[in-house]
Amino acid sequence: GIQVEQSPPDLILQEGANSTLRCNFSDSVNNLQWFHQNPWGQLINLFYIPSGTKQNGRLSATTVATERYSLLYISSSQTTDSGVYFCAVERDTGGFKTIFGAGTRLFVKA
Amino acid sequence: KAGVTQTPRYLIKTRGQQVTLSCSPISGHRSVSWYQQTPGQGLQFLFEYFSETQRNKGNFPGRFSGRQFSNSRSEMNVSTLELGDSALYLCASSSGLTGLSAFFGQGTRLTVV
Numbered sequence: 001g002i003q004v005e006q007s008p009p010d011l012i013l014q015e016g017a018n019s020t021l022r023c024n025f026s027d028s029v030n031n032l033q034w035f036h037q038n039p040w041g042q043l044i045n046l047f048y049i050p051s052g053t054k055q056n057g058r059l060s061a062t063t064v065a066t067e068r069y070s071l072l073y074i075s076s077s078q079t080t081d082s083g084v085y086f087c088a089v090e091r092d093t094g095g096f097k098t099i100f101g102a103g104t105r106l107f108v109k110a
Numbered sequence: 111k112a113g114v115t116q117t118p119r120y121l122i123k124t125r126g127q128q129v130t131l132s133c134s135p136i137s138g139h140r141s142v143s144w145y146q147q148t149p150g151q152g153l154q155f156l157f158e159y160f161s162e163t164q165r166n167k168g169n170f171p172g173r174f175s176g177r178q179f180s181n182s183r184s185e186m187n188v189s190t191l192e193l194g195d196s197a198l199y200l201c202a203s204s205s206g207l208t209g210l211s212a213f214f215g216q217g218t219r220l221t222v223v
Contacts, residue, residue, distance in 0.1 A: 033211055041147075041198050041217045048211035086153065097166045098143065098202075098212070100153035 002027045006087055006101035013077050013108050021072040021104045023087030031090035032063055034072050037103070038083050046072070046085075077108045112137065114203045114215035122221045128189040131218045133201030135182050139213075141165075141206030142184040144176060147198040147217075156199075159184050160206045191222045 003026040013019055025032070034046040047054050047061040049070065054061055058077075063070040074081055084103040091097065115134040123129050135142050144156040155168040159178035178184045188195055198219050202212040 031211075035214075041200075041219070043200065043202075043214035045211050045213055088153075097158065097168065098145075098155050100145075100155075102152050 002029065002089060002091065002099050004087060004089055004099050004101040006085075006104050008104060009102065011104055011106045013106065015077060015079060015108055015110050017077050017108075018073070018075045019077060019106070021074070021085055021087075021106075023070040023072070023101055025068050025070075025087075025089050027068070027091070028065070029089040030092045032070055033088050033090075034061055034070070035086045035088060036081075036083050037086060043086070074106075077106075079108045079110050082106055082108050114201060114213055116199075116201050116215035116218050118218060119216065120219050120221075122223060123191050125191055125193060125222055127191050128187065129191060129220060131186045131199055131201075131220075133184045133186070133203075133215060135184070135201075135203030136213060139203040139205055140182055141204045141212075142178055142182065143202045143204075143212065144184070144186050145200045145202065146170075147200060148194075148196075153200070156186065188220075193222050196220060196222045 005024045007022045032050050035043045049061045049063045051065040058075045060073045084105050086103045087101045117132045141160045143158040147153045158166045162178045173189045176186045198217045200217045201215045204212040
């Protein structure tokens with residue numbers, strides 16, 4: 001099956017700093033999403049981005065499908081950005097089976 | 111538009127018992143997927159239902175089963191609970207069509223003692 005690797009596994013930032021999270025996947029996919037899991041366990045959908053670049057406020061994401069990776073950029077980080085960021089990919093095999101990476105745990109210090 | 115609703119939020123069960131978890135998707139969404147999240151294994155796909163039919167299944171034993179009703183609400187059942195079944199169980203809702211993103215519920219935290 002598809003392998004999804006995220007790096008770095010852990011990241012500590014000072015408030016205001018920028019960061020880049022990476023997601024590598026081992027095969028072609030139909031769908032790629034970035035999620036943020038808050039301390040209460042809620043998974044928040046950040047971007048649906050199987051290819052190209054999208055921006056939403058301080059967050060942006062780029063997926064290069066031909067090279068099988070995606071990047072999530074966080075600029076001017078805030079303490080509320082803390083949590084775990086997951087990359088998830090899907091392949092259409094007559095239904096969608098989502099594979100999640102292990103996540104990047106981010107802590108933003110005030 | 112109401113979000114994805116999972117009930118109950120917390121549950122404590124004894125080894126050997128069975129449990130049923132419920133998920134109500136976003137109105138109009140026909141696909142419901144279930145995931146198990148544990149510290150050791152991360153987020154793992156259990157199964158996906160679309161229009162009352164299981165379309166895809168992960169690598170979990172037969173003790174884990176599910177179903178979907180005509181109103182798209184879904185239930186997940188775990189029989190003969192084991193300590194290792196303690197986890198956060200998450201449900202995701204989507205239209206089920208290619209290329210549309212999924213929205214997650216807040217999860218049910220199951221503790222098996």
